[in-house]
Structure formats: C-alpha cells, structure tokens
Amino acid sequence: MHLSARLQRGFTLIELATTAAVAGVTLTVAVPGGLHLLEDSVLSAEVNRFVAHFNFARSEAVKRGTEIVLCPSRAGADCERGSDWSDGFLIYADRDGDGARDEEDTILRHVHPDDGRARIRSRSASRWRVVFQPSGTTGGTNGSHAFCATHGSADARAVIVSNTGRVRVAERYSDGALPDCV
Template sequence: MPLKSKRNNQSGFTLIELMITIVILAIIVTIGIPSFRNIIVSNSVAFDRDEFFSLVTFARSEAIKRGTGVTICKSANGTTCTDSLSWNQGWLAFHDVDGDGVKDSGDQPVRTLGALDAQVSMSHGGGANRITFDSRGLLLRGQGLITFSHSAGSQFDRAVDIGVTGRASKG
C-alpha cells in the first residue's frame, strides 16, 4: 500500500500579511480622521448660517406677504428681545406693525430659533441689534455682513450679507 501524503490545507492570513494590513489601516485612519473632523466643523458652521439665512429670507417674505414690518432680534427665550445678548443666544422674528423694531404687546411672533452650536459664534458687521424689513421687503435697519465663525479657525467662516434692498446672500 502506497503511503498517501497528507496536505496541510489551512487557510488564513500569515503574520506578515496581518501586520501589513494593520499598518495600511493605521495610515488611512491617521489621514482620514482630521479630514472628517474638518467636514463636521464646516457643516456645523454652515448649518447655523443656513438657519439664520432661512430666517432672514422668511422674515422678508412675511413682511411682503402680510403688508407689515417684520423684525428679527436677539432672544434667548423666543418671546422677548434683548439687546444685551449676543446673536449666538437665539433669534425671534415678529410682525412689527409700527416698524419701530421693538416688540410691542400686539406684535405677533413669526418664528423663533434657538442658540447656535456652542463652538460657533455670530457677529453682525454693522453692529445692529435688530434687522427690520418694511411692508415692501426693504431693509429699515440691520444692513451688513453677518459672520459665523468656529473656534477651530477662520478657515471655517461663513457669512450672510444683507443688502440695503433687504436681499440676503450667502458667502
């Protein structure tokens, strides 16, 4: 009887193959994680800027549609305007019947938005505490460049520019 040779048919990875795979994975993770973080930071700033842009364009269209002034002010609670707050604390848009930029008892809220992401700050280049549109959608107060910045650096800055005509644009 001839002897049959036994073949050792084992499948799997060798130690060298496993080590090479781990090194390649480490390189990919080292390169990818900072890029992924930058995407998250950039999206956070863009989201807050887009929320504010949406509020501004909505307030202008409401002013035109309703035929009354609409004002956007700083508001932490969504019911009262407070000039001492920063723009980061939140916003309130309301029908400003007399167009004075002050929320009177008869002025109805239109929309509110809460505070920005804790790492994002907002500054109004014109220094305005309120943005007011008249019944034709023209800007009465609040013209200027509004910048959204992240604590991670200025490369993530985004902006909303509100022109004299009341039109807002993203930058």
C-alpha cells in the same frame, strides 16, 4: 509530520504587521478629513436654517405690508441690544413702526438654537437688529453676521443681508475680511 503546502493556509506575522501598518496610515489620513467634512456639513445646515428665517421675515414684510424685525432675544419677549445672536432671536411684526417691541406687535417666531453647535455674531454692534420694510428692503447699509462652529475646525461663514433685502452666504464679508465670532 509534515503538512503539504496545499493544506497550509493563513498569513505570516510579517504580512499581518504590514497590513495593520497600511490600515493605520490610511485611517490617520482619512479620519480627520472625514470629521472636517461632517463639521462643515453641520455648519452649512445651521447657516441654511438661519438664512431661511431671514427669507421668512422678508416675505412676511411684503405679505403683511408692515415692518418685520429680527433681533437677538434669549427669552423671546423683547429685543436685546448686542451683537450675539447665538442664544436666540426674535422675529416680530412692528405694527406701529416705532422700532420697539410693544404689546400690539405680533411675535412671528422665537428661534432658540438649543443645540449650541454654532455661534452667531452681528458684525456691527450698532446694527443689532435687521428691519425688513414692506417693500422687502432693509435700507441703510449691508448687515453682516458671522456664523462659526462652536467645536471643530469648520470654516466660518458670513451671512450678508443687502439693503435690497437679499440674503446671501459667503466665505468673506463684502469688504474681503474673514468672518470672526470672537
């Protein structure tokens, strides 16, 4: 029995193999680019959250008329000297302006990034904290932090706090060097 051409429908094995090969090549090219885009947007969200905390501290310094300090802190009670901010940081009002966290100082926020999606490192271990003056400035020289994804290939960002108190995000530090979280 011979079926007419009108009743025969479907794809040949060669057509199916060709379609599968084209789909495979397309996915091979598209998926890594899509993953990089996702990693980049996650890192951007984390950086924006970090910058928002700095802007909060600056506005509180002006509003309260006192120094506001940001410093690395895991537990949220005291500052920890060092350049690693990844395990958390503290924002407090330094009422007596002595630069040390005392009982009379008011803790405004303890930020504890619990998702582990980013590493945050101060560029200079000697500038382990940021102090906003009542005028909104930080004094001294620019302070810089490297912001890197813990997984994936998203590009690192530099969070730069100028001595005027302005916080900005850049692909490179002010001197042109790339941010490094090692």
